Amino acid sequence: MNKLKYIISSVIVAASLTSCNDYLDINENPNSIHAENITPELILPGAMAQSYRAQAGDMMQFGNLMMNSWAGDVYHYGGLYPNEFSLSAVNSQFYDGIWDNIYQNVNNFVVIEKYPNGNHAQDKYVAMAKVMKAFYMQYIVDLYGNAPYTEAFKGQNNLAPKYDKDVDIYKSLITNLDEAVALIDLDDEAAVDPAGKDIIFGGDMAKWKAFAYTVKLRFLLRMSNVTGDLATYRNAQLSALSTASGMGTGLMTTDVIEKPGYSSSDNDKLNPFAFNYFYNTTPAEVQNHIVITSSEHLAIALNGNVEANTTAEYQKFNGVVDPRRFRLFTNVNYNGVQKVKGVRQGATSGQPGAPTDNQSVSKLAGGNLAGSGTFANAGQLLTLANARGGVVMSLAEIKLLLAEASLRYPALFTGGQTAFNAAISASATWLGVTAANTNNYLTLIAAKPGLGWTGTDAQKLEAIMTQKWLALTNVNPTEMYIEYNRTNLPYNPVAVNAVKPRRPYRLVYPNSEFATNSANVPNIGSDVVFTKNQYTPFWNQN
Known part of the structure; x- marks a missing residue:
């Protein structure tokens, strides 16, 4: 450049x-x-x-x-994301x-x-x-x-x-x-x-x-x-x-969606999220889809802390399985438990946070590309992704902006819990989660400060940012990173090899x-x- x-x-x-x-x-x-x-x-x-x-x-x-x-995926590939994890460069x-x-x-x-x-x-x-x-x-x-x-x-x-x-x-x-x-x-x-x-x-x-x-x-x-x-x-x-x-x-x-008429006729015309992180027009799995896994940090949140991690910041997730989890990352049967199995950022094979079974790790799933659509192979997934277009700004983000505005400036904006719940529903709908499963999740988090709309204003702000993190994963995560820098929420541990x-x-x-x-x-x-x-x-x- x-x-x-x-x-x-x-x-x-x-x-x-x-x-x-x-x-x-x-x-x-x-x-x-x-x-x-x-x-x-x-x-x-x-x-x-x-x-x-x-x-x-x-x-x-x-x-x-x-x-x-x-x-x-530290089992099959070495040197993945060294700068992002170590923060040394x-x-x-x-x-x-x-x-x-x-x-x-x-x-x-x-x-x-x-x-x-x-x-x-x-x-x-x-x-x-x-x-x-x-x-x-x-x-x-x-x-x-x-x-x-x-x-x-x-x-x-x-x-x-x-x-x-x-x-x-x-x-x-x-x-x-x-x-x-x-x-x-x-x-x-x-x-x-x-x-x-x-x-x-x-x-x-x-x-x-x-x-x-x-x-x-x-x-x-x-x-x-x-x-x-x-x-x-x-x-x-x-x-x-x-x-x-x-x-x-x-x-x-x-949702604010751009639809320029993506197609599978050549790689330049594919939905760019699908092409960058899933498949090319062959269709063959691209390198990013081969190496990217869920992080352990996100997996704990999605699984309802079934891992029983004792870190205080994870306790709000206890017992609340997120219905979006297998729409974001693939389902793994790990030690008899169906879950998202993540890898701790910066861990290498054999270290804590790295599964011992090298087949048991969750990769990117097709929810963002297909929604509730069904697909039996990569070609069908690409067809759904091309027709769907790309999310410029999600309705989930929009509703969470309104929820925060009503929390900070209640004399100027209305929304509150209605906007908050609508954001979660919008995220779930985009990923293809059923309304019944979404409503059950909303019921479960209602009494969970920092995860649902309850408690003090500070806890409600934490819930907004936690739900924005979950909703913008695989959608517009850079927006969430900027919000994290603004609010220092939600909990976001650095990699095990970070020097900062x-x-x-x-x-x-x-x-x-x-x-x-x-x-x-x-x-x-x-x-x-x-x-x-x-x-x-x-x-x-x-």
Whole structure:
């Protein structure tokens, strides 16, 4: 990656957007189209599809490993995830693809924002672009802090953009969300209907408005711990959002799914989560599916602590078997018990936390790809996954945002236990769990502080974050990792071979910035990312 990330990504995505399958051809020649022919309707679907590809790639692995949901099959493969487990090399190469991919994709939304729109014809495209830019650019701030923004995305006019303060980027993105809502409300008669070019909501602008409100709530809850003038700003924005959204009733009420028309015709057109972590078009098992296992930490939670682990933080799970467990990871008969069998992060064969029977370990299961659909082989699973699309933002996350907002700001938002339970039901439904099993689980956790909606506000917040961890595993775990950094919840032990007491509060700027923007990139190394300091994202410095 080099400084061209600021200027060419829109051309790459738009190079072949003539049908819903064409924009999944990610290896086309970017010189085959003229810039003047790149219109918002050509850019939008590819920009959305490629943005999700980043979510389903590095961000999926990073978040699941950082949240101690995944481990590795240490019986057949050595040296798995050494940097993630030991935390000894959190440097400029550590998941640098997150930064590079997000900037490439956000650039495409900026191109749409800047497209000539004097007659309001592009209003709906601009509104969608503003929401998507805010959604993804938030991850840059939350994972890195200060970043190029006002001088970024200017093409050859500025190949070395300055770094803006993270708080200023946040405020600008929140303004973008308000601007998106204003454009939607304007509903100018000249505005082009995006219809099928919108691979998320099919041109339903009421849903885009609800999505904008939801993303804005996520921004403001991220700022839950700020003080002083920032708290005043946050509270004013929360009050305005409460009024506009009907105290939260106007938030999204469905999963936010992108469906570009995935198919099994070649690997580039497969659902990227399926391709990255399950099977290719052969269909053959990909390496990630071979080596990834459930972590012991997550298995204890899913199994109701049948392992009888005495660590205090696991006691809230005692006797509560999670019905989502075999939709997330495969069922193993271990010593006569049907369970998810995980591996302790950082353990090697023969150490505590590593099963003695090398066949008894749980791998990724197909719930996220198939839901309640049935499949007898890999090809059928891929067909279901392709038709299903990818989760940009889950309804479970949305409802848990509302539950937290009602807990922290009860005068502004309603939801409480209703939203909390709806989140769990939404997660279970997505994975294909029956309503009866979900309702039984809700009954079991009702009296479990830290797991169900009961006890003190602090215990309810712990329950929200515990359920968000479970719901976002294999869906959007990087979001949960950021929430963990904000709340220090839920319990998240480091690997047995970790050289640091906790995982990093932020990431190091990538090599691409030190190579091409050295005059501006802050020289931050791994020595500062494990403590709260001036380089930690602004909302997490208190």
